[in-house]
Amino acid sequence: xxxxxxxxxxxxxxxxxxxxxxxxxxxxxxxxxxxxxxxxxxxxxxxxxxxxxxxxxxxxxxxxxxxxxxxxxxxxxxxxxxxxxxxxxxxxxxxxxxxxxxxxxxxxxxxxxxxxxxxxxxxxxxxxxxxxxxxxxxxxxxxxxxxxxxxxxxxxxxxxxxxxxxxxxxxxxxxxxxxxxxxxxxxxxxxxxxxxxxxxxxxxxxxxxxxxxxxxxxxxxxxxxxxxxxxxxxxxxxxxxxxxxxxxxxxxxxxxxxxxxxxxxxxxxxxxxxxxxxxxxxxxxxxxxxxx
Amino acid sequence: xxxxxxxxxxxxxxxxxxxxxxxxxxxxxxxxxxxxxxxxxxxxxxxxxxxxxxxxxxxxxxxxxxxxxxxxxxxxxxxxxxxxxxxxxxxxxxxxxxxxxxxxxxxxxxxxxxxxxxxxxxxxxxxxxxxxxxxxxxxxxxxxxxxxxxxxxxxxxxxxxxxxxxxxxxxxxxxxxxxxxxxxxxxxxxxxxxxxxxxxxxxxxxxxxxxxxxxxxxxxxxxxxxxxxxxxxxxxxxxx
Amino acid sequence: xxxxxxxxxxxxxxxxxxxxxxxxxxxxxxxxxxxxxxxxxxxxxxxxxxxxxxxxxxxxxxxxxxxxxxxxxxxxxxxxxxxxxxxxxxxxxxxxxxxxxxxxxxxxxxxxxxxxxxxxxxxxxxxxxxxxxxxxxxxxxxxxxxxxxxxxxxxxxxxxxxxxxxxxxxxxxxxxxxxxxxxxxxxxxxxxxxxxxxxxxxxxxxxxxxxxxxxxxxxxxxxxxxxxxxxxxxxxxxxxxxxxxxxxxxxxxxxxxxxxxxxxxxxxxxxxxxxxxxxxxxxxxxxxxxxx
Numbered sequence: 001x002x003x004x005x006x007x008x009x010x011x012x013x014x015x016x017x018x019x020x021x022x023x024x025x026x027x028x029x030x031x032x033x034x035x036x037x038x039x040x041x042x043x044x045x046x047x048x049x050x051x052x053x054x055x056x057x058x059x060x061x062x063x064x065x066x067x068x069x070x071x072x073x074x075x076x077x078x079x080x081x082x083x084x085x086x087x088x089x090x091x092x093x094x095x096x097x098x099x100x101x102x103x104x105x106x107x108x109x110x111x112x113x114x115x116x117x118x119x120x121x122x123x124x125x126x127x128x129x130x131x132x133x134x135x136x137x138x139x140x141x142x143x144x145x146x147x148x149x150x151x152x153x154x155x156x157x158x159x160x161x162x163x164x165x166x167x168x169x170x171x172x173x174x175x176x177x178x179x180x181x182x183x184x185x186x187x188x189x190x191x192x193x194x195x196x197x198x199x200x201x202x203x204x205x206x207x208x209x210x211x212x213x214x215x216x217x218x219x220x221x222x223x224x225x226x227x228x229x230x231x232x233x234x235x236x237x238x239x240x241x242x243x244x245x246x247x248x249x250x251x252x253x254x255x256x257x258x259x260x261x262x263x264x265x266x267x268x269x270x271x272x273x274x275x276x277x278x279x280x281x282x283x284x285x286x287x288x289x290x291x292x
Numbered sequence: 293x294x295x296x297x298x299x300x301x302x303x304x305x306x307x308x309x310x311x312x313x314x315x316x317x318x319x320x321x322x323x324x325x326x327x328x329x330x331x332x333x334x335x336x337x338x339x340x341x342x343x344x345x346x347x348x349x350x351x352x353x354x355x356x357x358x359x360x361x362x363x364x365x366x367x368x369x370x371x372x373x374x375x376x377x378x379x380x381x382x383x384x385x386x387x388x389x390x391x392x393x394x395x396x397x398x399x400x401x402x403x404x405x406x407x408x409x410x411x412x413x414x415x416x417x418x419x420x421x422x423x424x425x426x427x428x429x430x431x432x433x434x435x436x437x438x439x440x441x442x443x444x445x446x447x448x449x450x451x452x453x454x455x456x457x458x459x460x461x462x463x464x465x466x467x468x469x470x471x472x473x474x475x476x477x478x479x480x481x482x483x484x485x486x487x488x489x490x491x492x493x494x495x496x497x498x499x500x501x502x503x504x505x506x507x508x509x510x511x512x513x514x515x516x517x518x519x520x521x522x523x524x525x526x527x528x529x530x531x532x
Numbered sequence: 533x534x535x536x537x538x539x540x541x542x543x544x545x546x547x548x549x550x551x552x553x554x555x556x557x558x559x560x561x562x563x564x565x566x567x568x569x570x571x572x573x574x575x576x577x578x579x580x581x582x583x584x585x586x587x588x589x590x591x592x593x594x595x596x597x598x599x600x601x602x603x604x605x606x607x608x609x610x611x612x613x614x615x616x617x618x619x620x621x622x623x624x625x626x627x628x629x630x631x632x633x634x635x636x637x638x639x640x641x642x643x644x645x646x647x648x649x650x651x652x653x654x655x656x657x658x659x660x661x662x663x664x665x666x667x668x669x670x671x672x673x674x675x676x677x678x679x680x681x682x683x684x685x686x687x688x689x690x691x692x693x694x695x696x697x698x699x700x701x702x703x704x705x706x707x708x709x710x711x712x713x714x715x716x717x718x719x720x721x722x723x724x725x726x727x728x729x730x731x732x733x734x735x736x737x738x739x740x741x742x743x744x745x746x747x748x749x750x751x752x753x754x755x756x757x758x759x760x761x762x763x764x765x766x767x768x769x770x771x772x773x774x775x776x777x778x779x780x781x782x783x784x785x786x787x788x789x790x791x792x793x794x795x796x797x798x799x800x801x802x803x804x805x806x807x808x809x810x811x812x813x814x815x816x817x818x819x820x821x822x823x824x
Binding site: 165168169171172175176178179180181182183184185186189 | 346348367368369372373378380384385386387388389393396397398400401444
C-alpha cells in the first residue's frame with residue numbers, strides 16, 4: 001500500500017510534467033496551427049543552460065533567470081521559421097521542420113554541454129528535493145511541489161486562454177484564421193505572444209524537471225517529444241483540457257506499469273494501445289462531435 | 293445632393309490574383325450615413341473588394357482612403373482599429389466559441405468602447421442572442437448566426453460596416469428582418485454601410501445608392517431607385 | 533570494380549533511394565507515413581534471419597522480406613487509411629517504437645545485442661542496382677497510371693477524389709502497402725550490406741534522414757531522391773572528420789531552409805514537366821524530320 005501511494009504521487013508528478021509540455025504544444029498549435037515537436041527539446045535545453053549558469057555563478061536564482069531568458073529567446077526565435085509554412089497552410093511540413101529544429105537542439109546539447117555526458121544537478125538547484133515521510137510512506141517534497149506547480153501553471157494558462165482578450169484571440173485564430181484577422185487579431189503579434197508564453201512555460205518545465213529528475217542529457221528531448229506529441233494526438237489536437245487529463249493519466253499508468261508489470265513488453269503494449277486509440281478516434285479521445 | 297463628409301473613397305483600384313485580374317480600375321465612394329449596395333454576380337469581385345479594403349488582399353495599383361486617410365497598405369488590424377468592421381461572407385462564426393466570446397472578440401481592437409452598454413443595446417435588438425449567450429455559436433440557426441455576425445461587427449461601434457453576402461443561405465423572411473434591423477440601426481446610430489450583395493432586389497430596396505460590378509469592373513453606378521429601373525440591371529440581376 | 537568503401541557507399545545510397553521512394557508513395561496519396569523504417573527493419577530482420585539460419589541465397593531472402601513486409605505493412609495500413617495528416621504521421625511513428633521493443637525481446641533475432649552472421653553476397657552492388665532499376669521503372673509506370681492519378685486526386689482533395697469515384701480507402705491502403713514493399717526491399721539490401729543488425733539502428737534518427745532526403749529532393753517526383761540521397765549521404769561519408777561531426781546540423785539546416793524557401797524541394801513538378809516536354813518536343817521534331 002505504501003509503495004502504491006508513493007508510486008501514485010510519482011506518477012502524478014510525471015504526468016504533471018507531461019501535461020505542461022502538451023499544454024505548451026497546444027498553445028503553439030492554437031496560434032500557428034503547428035505541431036511544435038521540438039518544444040520538449042527547448043525544455044531540456046533550458047535545463048542545460050540552468051546547469052551551465054549554476055556552474056559559473058553558483059547562484060540558484062541567477063540560474064533560473066537564465067533558464068527563463070533562454071526559454072523565451074529560443075522559443076520566440078523558432079517562430080519566424082514556422083511563419084511562411086503556416087501562412088501556406090502546410091501542416092504536414094511543419095512537423096518535419098520542427099523535427100529539424102529538434103535535431104539541431106539535440107546536437108547542441110550533445111556537443112557543447114559537458115562533452116555530451118549526462119549532467120547531474122547539485123542539491124542547491126534541486127531546492128525542494130528533500131525526503132518527506134508521511135506515516136510509513138516516504139517521498140520527495142519535489143514531487144508534491146511539481147504536482148502543485150503543474151496545477152497552478154495549468155490553471156493559469158487555461159484562465160489566460162479562456163478569460164482574457166488575447167487568449168480568446170489565440171483560440172479564434174485556431175478556429176478560423178481569416179475571421180480572426182477580420183476581427184482585427186494581428187497574425188504576427190499574437191503568434192509571437194503565444195510563442196513567448198510557451199517559452200516561459202518551457203522554463204517552468206525545465207525547473208520542475210530539475211527538481212524531480214535531477215539530471216539532463218541530450219536524448220531526453222527526443223523521449224519527451226515523442227511522448228508529448230503522441231499524448232497530444234491521444235487527447236485531440238488543440239484540446240487543452242483533454243491534453244492535461246490524458247497526460248496525468250499517462251504519468252500514473254506509466255509509473256504503475258514500471259512498478260508492477262514485468263518490464264520487457266511494457267513499451268510495446270503501451271505504444272500499441274495508444275496507436276489503436278488514435279486510429280479509432282483520429283480526432284482525439286475527448287473529441288466531441290464538431291459543432292455545425 | 294447635399295455634400296456630406298466622405299467616408300470611403302476608392303480610386304483606380306486594381307487587384308490581381310497572380311496573373312489574373314480580379315478588380316480593374318474600380319472607383320467607388322461612400323459618404324457618411326449612406327447605405328451603398330455593391331451588386332454583381334458570383335465572381336464579379338465583390339468579396340475581393342471587401343478583402344482589399346481591410347487589407348487581407350493587396351492592391352497592385354490605386355488608392356483606398358478612409359475618412360481622408362490612406363489605408364491602402366495598412367495592416368488589417370490597424371484598419372479594423374480605425375473604425376471599419378466586417379460581416380464576413382458565410383457569416384464567419386467561430387463555431388466552437390460561445391456567443392458571448394464571439395461578441396467579446398468584436399471589441400478586441402476597440403479598447404475604448406463601453407462593451408456592456410453596447411451589449412445591452414444588441415440584446416435589445418436581438419433578444420434571442422441574450423438567451424443563447426452561453427451556447428456555442430455553431431449551434432445557432434442560420435439566421436441567428438447572421439444576427440450574431442452583425443452584432444459582433446457593430447459592438448465595437450465602427451464608423452463603416454462592410455457586409456459580404458448578407459442574404460446568402462437565409463430564408464427571404466429572415467433577410468427582411470435583418471435588413472429592417474440594419475436600417476433601424478443606421479438611423480439610430482448613424483452607421484455607414486457598404487453592402488456587397490448578389491440579391492440585387494433586396495439590396496437595392498434597402499440602400500441609397502448602388503454600384504454594379506461585372507468581371508472586376510464597375511459597369512454602372514447611381515441612385516438605388518434609378519438602378520432598379522435600369523434595363524440592364526433588370527435583365528441581368530432582377531430577372532425581369 | 534569499385535573499392536570496398538565505394539561499394540558500401542553506393543549500396544547505402546541505393547538503400548536510401550528505395551526508402552525515400554517508400555516514403556514518397558504514401559505522400560502521393562497525401563499521407564506523411566513514418567512506417568518506412570518499421571518495414572525496413574522487418575525486411576532487414578527477415579532477410580538476415582533466413583540468410584543466417586538457412587543459408588538461403590540473396591534473392592530468395594529479398595523475396596521473403598518483400599512478402600513478410602507486404603503482410604506486416606498491410607495490416608496497420610488498414611488502420612492508417614482511416615486517418616490523415618499529422619495523426620498518420622505520429623501514429624505510424626509509434627510502429628517503430630513497438631517493433632524496436634519487440635525485437636529487443638525476441639532472442640532468436642539477437643535481442644538487444646543485435647543479429648550477426650549474415651552471409652556475404654559477392655554481387656550485392658549489382659543486385660542492388662538491378663533492384664533499383666526494377667523498382668524505379670515500376671514506380672515511373674505506376675505514377676503515370678490510373679492508380680497514380682487516383683493518388684494525385686486524393687492528395688489534392690480527398691473529398692473531391694471520392695466524389696470522382698476513387699475508392700480513397702483502398703487506394704490509401706494500396707499506397708501504404710506498396711510503400712512497405714519498397715522499404716522491406718531496402719531493409720534486406722541493408723542487412724546484407726551491413727551484415728549485422730541492431731534494433732537501435734531502426735530509430736528516429738534514421739527516419740529523420742529519410743525525411744530530410746525526401747523533402748530536400750522534392751516530394752512530388754521520384755527523381756528528387758536520386759539527387760538528394762547521394763548528395764546528403766556523401767556529407768557524412770566523404771567530408772573531412774571535422775565536418776562529418778556536424779553532419780546532423782547540416783542535414784537539419786538544409787531541411788529547414790528547403791522547407792522555408794523551396795517548398796517543393798530541389799526537383800519540382802515544373803522541372804520534370806519541362807524536361808519531359810523538351811524531350812517529347814525533340815522526339816517529335818526528329819520524327820517529323822524523318823518523315824520529311
